[in-house]
Amino acid sequence: MQLGIDDLAFATAGRYLDLADLAPVHGVEPAKYTVGLGQDRMSVCAPDEDVVTLAAAAALPLVEALADDERAAIRTVLLATESGIDQSKSAGVYVHALLGLSPAARVVELKQACYSGTSALQMALALVARNPEQKVLVICSDVARYDIGSAGEPTQGCGAVAMLVTANPRLVAIEPVSGLHTSDVMDFWRPNYRTTAVVDGRLSLRAYTDALTGAWEDFRAQGGAEFGDIDAFVYHQPFTKMAVKAHAHLTRLAGAPRDAAVMDAQIADTLRYNREIGNSYTASMYIGLVSLLDHATEDLGGSRIGFFSYGSGAVGELFTGVVQPGYRAHLRTAAHRRLLDERDRVSHAEYLRIVAPVNPVDGGEHDVERLTRGPFRLAAITGHQRLYEPTTAAATAVA
Numbered sequence: 001m002q003l004g005i006d007d008l009a010f011a012t013a014g015r016y017l018d019l020a021d022l023a024p025v026h027g028v029e030p031a032k033y034t035v036g037l038g039q040d041r042m043s044v045c046a047p048d049e050d051v052v053t054l055a056a057a058a059a060l061p062l063v064e065a066l067a068d069d070e071r072a073a074i075r076t077v078l079l080a081t082e083s084g085i086d087q088s089k090s091a092g093v094y095v096h097a098l099l100g101l102s103p104a105a106r107v108v109e110l111k112q113a114c115y116s117g118t119s120a121l122q123m124a125l126a127l128v129a130r131n132p133e134q135k136v137l138v139i140c141s142d143v144a145r146y147d148i149g150s151a152g153e154p155t156q157g158c159g160a161v162a163m164l165v166t167a168n169p170r171l172v173a174i175e176p177v178s179g180l181h182t183s184d185v186m187d188f189w190r191p192n193y194r195t196t197a198v199v200d201g202r203l204s205l206r207a208y209t210d211a212l213t214g215a216w217e218d219f220r221a222q223g224g225a226e227f228g229d230i231d232a233f234v235y236h237q238p239f240t241k242m243a244v245k246a247h248a249h250l251t252r253l254a255g256a257p258r259d260a261a262v263m264d265a266q267i268a269d270t271l272r273y274n275r276e277i278g279n280s281y282t283a284s285m286y287i288g289l290v291s292l293l294d295h296a297t298e299d300l301g302g303s304r305i306g307f308f309s310y311g312s313g314a315v316g317e318l319f320t321g322v323v324q325p326g327y328r329a330h331l332r333t334a335a336h337r338r339l340l341d342e343r344d345r346v347s348h349a350e351y352l353r354i355v356a357p358v359n360p361v362d363g364g365e366h367d368v369e370r371l372t373r374g375p376f377r378l379a380a381i382t383g384h385q386r387l388y389e390p391t392t393a394a395a396t397a398v399a
C-alpha cells in the first residue's frame with residue numbers, strides 16, 4: 001500500500017512588497033536580492049491575516065472537494081508553525097472550527113523552526129499506515145519576520161500549505177526511508193518576548209549545509225535511493241538561492257557530475273513560486289513541491305523527488321517521494337497562479353504601516369482593520385481572545 005499526499009494547495013497574503021522598492025532603502029542594487037538571494041517579491045500579511053487565516057485559506061479547497069463522509073474521515077489535523085498566536089492553544093483548533101471539521105478529531109500544533117511540517121507529514125503517514133481509512137490534514141503556516149533594516153528583512157514572506165495525507169495518494173507517494181540530523185545550534189530562534197526572529201545569517205547557512213550533509217549520509221546508510229535515481233530535488237528555501245547552493249553541495253557530496261544545465265533542471269521549477277512569495281518557514285519546502293508539480297512541462301508521473309527539510313536550531317530530514325501517474329488531473333495550478341497575480345503591490349511606506357502584527361496586550365476590545373481579500377480574517381482581539389470570521393460565501397458554507 002502506498003501512502004502520501006493526495007491533495008495539495010497553498011495560500012499567501014493578498015499584498016506584496018517588490019524587493020526593487022526595498023533595495024534603495026537598504027542602499028543596495030536590486031540585483032543583490034534578485035540575483036544574490038534569488039528573490040523578487042515578498043508577501044506581506046495585512047493586520048487581519050495571520051497563520052490561522054492563511055492555514056484555513058490553504059485548506060479550504062481541499063475540504064470543499066471532499067464529500068461529507070470523506071470530511072469525516074479527517075480524524076487528525078496537524079498544524080506546523082513557528083509563528084504561533086498562542087502559547088497554549090493550537091492554531092489548528094481555530095482552523096478546525098473555521099473549516100467545519102468533525103469534532104471527532106485530534107488537533108495539535110508542532111514546532112521546530114522551518115522543519116516541523118515534515119515531522120507532521122511523517123506522523124500523518126504513520127497514522128494512515130495504522131488506519132488506511134483515515135485521512136490526516138497537515139497544514140504548514142508561517143509569517144517570516146525579521147527586524148526592519150536588518151540583513152534578514154529582504155528574506156521575509158508568508159504562506160501556508162495544506163496537504164491531505166492518505167493511502168493510495170493521487171499526487172506523491174512518500175517512500176519509507178528518511179535521513180535524519182539534529183544538532184544544537186543557535187543560528188535562528190525567537191524568544192517568547194519577541195515578534196521577530198533573531199538570526200545569525202551566516203551561521204544559519206553553514207548549519208543548513210551541515211544538516212544536509214548529515215541527513216544525506218544517514219539517508220544513504222539507511223538504504224535510501226542513490227543520487228542518480230532521484231530526478232528532482234526540493235529544498236527548504238529561506239531564499240531561493242539557498243536551494244541552488246544546497247543542490248551544488250549535495251551534488252558534490254554525492255560525487256555526481258557537476259553539469260550546470262542538469263543541476264539547474266533538477267531544481268529550477270521548485271523555485272518559481274517562492275521567488276514571488278519569500279520565506280514561509282514551514283511551508284516553504286512544500287510550496288517548492290507545489291511549484292514543481294505546477295510548472296513541470298514534462299509529465300513527472302513515476303519520477304522520484306528528493307526532499308530536504310531544514311529547521312534552524314537545528315533539525316534536517318532528507319526523504320524521497322514518487323509522483324503518481326495521472327497526478328496532473330488533480331493540480332490547482334490556475335488557482336495558485338491567480339492567487340499570486342491578484343495580490344496588490346504595496347509601497348514601502350504601506351509595508352511599514354502593516355508589517356507589524358496586531359498585538360494588543362490590555363485585554364480590551366480591539367477591532368482589526370479590514371484589509372484582506374482572503375476567505376477568512378482576524379476580525380478582533382477582545383478580552384485576550386482572537387476572533388476569526390469567514391469573508392466569502394465558500395468559507396461561510398464550509399463552516
Ligand code: COA
Nearest residue numbers: 029031032035036037151152155188201202204208238312
Ligand atoms: N548583484 C548580485 N549579487 C549580489 C550583489 C549585486 N549587486 N550584491 C551582493 N550580492 C550577492 C552576494 O555576493 C551574496 O551572494 P553569495 O552568498 O552567493 O556570495 C548575496 O548577494 C547576499 O549578499 P550578502 O552580503 O551575503 O548578504 P547579507 O549579509 O546582507 O545577508 C543573508 C544575506 C542570507 C545572511 C540574510 O538575508 C539573512 O540573514 N537572511 C535570513 C537567513 C535565514 O533565513 N536563515 C534561517 C533559515 S536557513
